[in-house]
Amino acid sequence: MEKSIAKQLREEFDLKTPLAIWVAFSHLFVLATPLSLIWVVYYYNELMPHSMTSPILVMLACSVYLGATAFEVAQNSADRWYLTKVSRSVADLFFNGLMTLSFCMFTIGFSSTLWMTITAIFLTILYPIAYINNHPSFRAINGIVVIIACYSLYRITQDPMAFLFLLGNALGVYCIYFLIKSRAQWMHGLAAFIFGIGFFTWPLAILNAANGSQISWLFLSIS
Secondary structure, eight states: OOOOOOHHHHHHHTTTTTHHHHHHHHHHHHHHHHHHHHHHHHGGGGGGSSSOOHHHHHHHHHHHHHHHHHHHHHHHHHHHTTTSSSOOOOOHHHHHHHHHHHHHHHHHHOOOOOHHHHHHHHHHHHHHHHTTTTTHHHHHHHHHHHHHHHHHHHHHOGGGGGGGHHHHHHHHHHHHHHHHHHHHHHHHHHEEHHHHHHHHHHHHHHHHHHTOOOOOOOHHHHO
């Protein structure tokens, strides 16, 4: 008799069924966010006051982002979803390296100046070198590329919503830090869910720009 889905999830995540389902659901939610960006770019790019430099590159960046998640799953399976000691690995290198590459592609695809393009490409090449040598800078490199990508999107949308992506990432990283310290696995699902919500701010920024309803910096600061 084939195993039930609930039993398979429990064995894979080494968790009680409700928690395993929560973690699985939150990760599936994260996978949906790049798909929403592809849809928005395809239908609304031409409606924005300033079109993207390369919508195709943005869509390819979404594909790279999705591909990176496979290596995250491999890493999580190795460390039992943060229930055991988190270790550096080839899977983790590919996950973060591909994530950095995807944000580099977002930067160029949205709208980048020459210095933004050169900086994003340089940091993307530097990331695996820093990671392999365990240089402290590798943790900051990805963050810098993400910030540049947010600014690149802001250039064409003129919507501060693009920067709320950074808030989602910061909160998600905090949840992961708390998870590693406490082993409270429900935080893993919450972290993934927050990362997904943060990514949704990008499609929203594009929709706002297409509809001429960008939020103001004042509204963002009050929020």
